[in-house]
Amino acid sequence: MKITSVQHIELHGFNNLTKSLSFNMYDICYTKTKEEREAYLDYIDEQYNADRLTKILTHVSDIIGAHVLNVAKQDYVPQGASVTILVSEGPVVEVPDEVYDESPGPLPDNVVLQLDKSHITVHTYPEFHPDEGISTFRADIDVSTCGEISPLKALNYLIHSFETDVMTIDYKVRGFTRDKDGNKLFIDHDISSIQNYIPENVKDQFDMVDINVYQKIFSIQSAS
Incomplete structure (x- = not known):
C-alpha cells in the first residue's frame, strides 16, 4: 500500500477537526435471464x-490506527x-456507573449512547430491473474520524476490497x-486531490476526474 506522507503540525489543546471520507462504489451487470439475475x-x-x-471495516480501523x-x-x-462500527482515536477509559447517579437521567423510553470519537459505516443496495x-x-x-487519525490512509484498501466499475x-x-501558537487551523494536513492517496497502478485502471467544491459563507437572517 502506498500512503502519501503528510506534514506533521504541533497542535495545542483539543483537536475537533472532523475528517469524513465517503466512498461509494457501483457494480453493473447485464442479467439476461431470471436465473442469471x-x-x-x-x-x-x-x-x-x-x-x-x-471484517473489511475492522481492517479499515486497524489501518487508520483507531480502536x-x-x-x-x-x-x-x-x-x-x-x-x-464506533471507533476512537485511543483506548477508552471506562467511567464507573456511580459517577452518573446524581445526574439528570433520560426519560423512561429514551436511550442515550455515549460516543467517543468516530464511526465507520457501510450500507449495500443490490437492485435489479424486472424487465x-x-x-x-x-x-x-x-x-468519519476526529483528532489526528485520517481516513485517507484506508482509501487504497477500500478500492481493493470492492470489485467496482464506478466509484x-x-x-x-x-x-x-x-x-502551538494559538492560530486556528481548519485543516491539519496538505491535500490538493484525493488522487494523491491512490497508487499509480490503481489510477491507471480508472478514468478519474477531480471536482473541488470550495467553501462559501452564507448569511441567513430572519424576517422581522
Whole structure:
C-alpha cells in the first residue's frame, strides 16, 4: 500500500477537526435471464454479507490506527447488509456507573449512547430491473474520524476490497483546531486531490476526474 506522507503540525489543546471520507462504489451487470439475475444477487450476498463487511471495516480501523468500541451488523431479506462500527482515536477509559447517579437521567423510553470519537459505516443496495435485464449493486462506505487519525490512509484498501466499475469519493474536513501558537487551523494536513492517496497502478485502471467544491459563507437572517 502506498500512503502519501503528510506534514506533521504541533497542535495545542483539543483537536475537533472532523475528517469524513465517503466512498461509494457501483457494480453493473447485464442479467439476461431470471436465473442469471438470481445468480448475480446470490454472488453479491455471498461477497458482501454483514460478516465480510465487518471484517473489511475492522481492517479499515486497524489501518487508520483507531480502536473499535462497538460493532452493529445486519443482513436483510431479500438482499443487502449494513454494518456500523464506533471507533476512537485511543483506548477508552471506562467511567464507573456511580459517577452518573446524581445526574439528570433520560426519560423512561429514551436511550442515550455515549460516543467517543468516530464511526465507520457501510450500507449495500443490490437492485435489479424486472424487465430490462440490468442488475446493479451499490455500497456506501463512510469513514468519519476526529483528532489526528485520517481516513485517507484506508482509501487504497477500500478500492481493493470492492470489485467496482464506478466509484465516487468525497472527502470533507469540518471544525477547527489550533497550532502551538494559538492560530486556528481548519485543516491539519496538505491535500490538493484525493488522487494523491491512490497508487499509480490503481489510477491507471480508472478514468478519474477531480471536482473541488470550495467553501462559501452564507448569511441567513430572519424576517422581522
